Amino acid sequence: MFVINCPYCGERDQQEFKAGGEAHIERPKQPTELSDDEWAEYLFMRKNIKGVQFERWNHAHGCRKWFNMVRDTSNDEIKLVYKMGEKPPLE
């Protein structure tokens, strides 16, 4: 059970949060221009990394804000949390 540092509320128990899958997958602005394969790439394809992964999380039982998290899936270490719209760290 993680302790997650919500960028709006501070440290809270994982129970208050909902995981929302891989981060930084932007919805295409012009979906109708895309081929089936390109649309499928957006719709279905997700990474499942053992190691450092960028994820979306929602403080569902708190401020209800979505935010981003950098987490090492091999040991669950949360390296960083940052707000939606902020740039992902390069490392």
Place this chain on the structure above:
Amino acid sequence: MSANLRVKSSEYIDETHRVSFKFNGKTYYGFKGDTLASALLANDVHLVGRSFKYHRPRGIMTAGSEEPNAIVQVNDNTNRTEPNVRATEVEIYEGLEASSQNCWPNVNFDIGGINNLISPFLPAGFYYKTFMWPASFWEKYEFFIRHSAGLGKSPTEKDPDIYDHRNIHCDVLVVGAGISGILAAKNAAKNNFKTLLIDEKNELGGATIYQDKEFNKINNQGSSDWIKKEINELKNISNLEIKTRTSVAAYHGYNYLLARENLTDHLEKKNKNNKVRQRLLKIRAKKVILATGALERPLVFNNNDRPGIILSTAVKKYADYFGVKCGEKNVFFTNNDSAYESALCLHNKGIKVDAIVDIRDNSNSKIVKAVEQTGIKIYWSHTVVDTNGYRRLDNISIMRLSNDGMTVTGKRINISCDCLGVAGGWTPAVHLFTQSGGKLKFDEDNNVFLPNKYPSDQISVGSCNGNFNLKEIINELSIKLKEFLKIDQTDFDNIAIESEEETSKRNIWLLPSDKAIGKTKPFVDYQNDATAKDIKLALREGFRSIEHVKRYTTTGMGTDQGKLGNMHALGIISDTAGVKMGELGTTTFRPPYTPLTFGTIVGRSVGEFFDIFRRTAMNHWHIENKAEFENVGQWKRGWYYPINGETMHQAVQRESKAARESAGILDASTLGKIDIQGSDASEFLNRVYTNAWSKLAIGKCRYGLMLNEDGMVYDDGVTTRLGENHYLMTTTTGGAANVLGKLEDYLQTEWPELDVYLTSVTDHYATASVCGPNSKKILKKIIPDLDLSDENFPHMSFKEVKINNIKCRVMRISFTGEHSYEINIQASFGKALWEKCIEAGKEFNITPYGTETMHLLRAEKGFIIVGQDTDGTMTPIDLQMDWIVSKKKYDFIGKRSLYRSDTMREDRKQLVGLLTDDPNIILEEGAQIVSELKQNPIQMLGHVTSSYFSPNLNKSIALAVVRGGKDMMGKKLFIPMEDKTISVTVANPVFFDEENKRLNA
């Protein structure tokens, strides 16, 4: 009681307080402070159970939670019965009843014991290999296997006890109150850390409180006396909380630990009532100090499982702590010095020790010399090759070990004994450390796995970290504590310690016998009856991974999770396969460390609190009017309202007819309601619904369908435009929370530029839906000022009105196909509104109807229910709802997916109506649909999603999804059931009032 088995009084046993208890129906006596195990031993009862597979007689082996054999059923035939309880952990109390498990008809004569005789035919994987063929016989085999297996009986009555949960936040958690834990906790607390100290026993101090005073000294005092003084001091430290009888079950990431606190298990029955029995502590600690100690290992030799064969330190604990001797003729079998401390303890108490069998060729440590001086015979370089005695150990045979330890030589020597104390070294209890994600390293000198990489802010100290001698433990603890807590000094930096150092080591995982291994029974896992032979067989058959060998032989898979034998299993695999132990790794240690009761896990979340119900404002009226309820999401919804003993079918038929012929009323409060405001609200709705919203006039309502990005129908409902920038969206009852979550997700992440605010108002409004040809007249009575003409208040529009000065929103919308109104009022007035409607409707026989009738009425109209007629694979096109998908809009959620090659296939399952050829047959929902009966294999075309008998059409109707159904209008299909085949015809899903005339009637 055989008084002669009690040795001189122990300070932990209150001999003035006699306690009677029953074991296997017979009454025995023990003293306050006894465990069930110590009391049984004091009564000379060693045989307490039978093993799982061979039903061999088994006795008490340990004095702690690692016990594999002495597992008993407590309080059988009562509502407090509990299986698989370790007799070594049960504190006795007046009236305790316990009985043996795994035996029939009784523990002394067990029919399953025949398995022991035929054991050559029951090797590892026996069940897998034997019961595979013929496959059809499995059910017959299973019956017998299930009856001959099983650990104890589960209770059949409701648990009368109360359980509880408690959250604890602390700076430092110390697990284990042996000498390391006590010193760590004391120094943490004294340095202003809010500290919690936990131990599974009822007394603090671990093994130190009965440690040998001669060979373990602190400041020239026996270590046991010194530690008692320390324990007394703990009680005066204010920011230290101590929990005894508390076992840490799980250590999760981020220093989150779960512990079970036992509060009443040791109390007499009359003192148990109305108290919390067990409490689950949910601990979040900033820092964790594991001082979980070490478990003594047995030795693996032929017939090493007989009652009377006990761990050497357990023999010592029973004598020292409980004042009980385990036998009259004691022998020890060892590979290290621990057994000598036990032998000396027994000798000093006047208990006869006949011999010590040691696989080493010598030892020069002081304690060994001291034992030699007592005259106890020591057999160096010898091993036990066999033991005898069926229900109790009677004698052992020993032989000289070869230099390489692989064989035995010379003559057998028989030694008569009724207790054999075995000492195979120590296994650090690293279970919690590895549960937390810690990685181990193998220490080849001591043959132990030790903590290596800590995954969180924690340390392991004492013998769980591989320090086995007092001096070493305390010196290293001082260094580690200072670093871990960042403190300058501890209060035990300058104490003088004397302790014994081990000088000679020898370890043989599987000790040889003079018999071929195939003829021996060297048990590795006592509880699951896995022998060294089974492990070797598994390796011969090609298993290599330790995880596979574990599952094939079931080694380590009992309720004790192989706390005693896992290391031997690894050692034997390593020796046999020629792989280094460090490279083999270990099997995964999983929570719980010791078994938990279900009661502790669920705590107070039982009965009506198991899953909290939501109830509408009208709920009391439904109860008073004898409604049957249905669970929808978390809501309790009125299902139907039977009168005069009606069946469900009768009630629903009556309600459905009444709603169409005169008037019906439904509590629709549970529908999700989301208040949407902001200058971009219209644009937002355009993007989330499939149809267009920009042109919806203020005061009008529109039905909307929401898709997932994959094009599948997600939710539906009517949304009303309350103002220029203000909408009220309704969702399905079950989908409300998810829809809000999804909308917030898109607003925050994909379209943050939109000026839109969402508020859930589901609980804020209660909704009464009045429908039927007389609904207008009823509304007129309730709201006389409102012009209800079609011109002023047409279908799909909304009015803000006042009823008795209370503001209401009235929507003229319909889910039944009838002329109908939904009145929304502040929830606190919900019941009053409902009663007002009922009162006003009396002259029209207004009939309250529940969800079942609602479903029937909408099915007559062919309206879908998301989640019943859809299952996450249906597009609006599949549902024949093309009309609601805007062709003009550039984009909305899921639009692109409607043009994927897969979603455009003609042969997708599509929603159709079905009419049975015999109008009286009602189809079963979920029934499979086929077109050919003689096909092999028969091809399923789809299934029935909704099915009812329509009283208004006087025939059975159904909705179904059928492959290519759109083009099957009028086609005959079949529904094969268990006892008959039903013929149906594909029909238009709108069965009733296709022209929608009744909406404006």
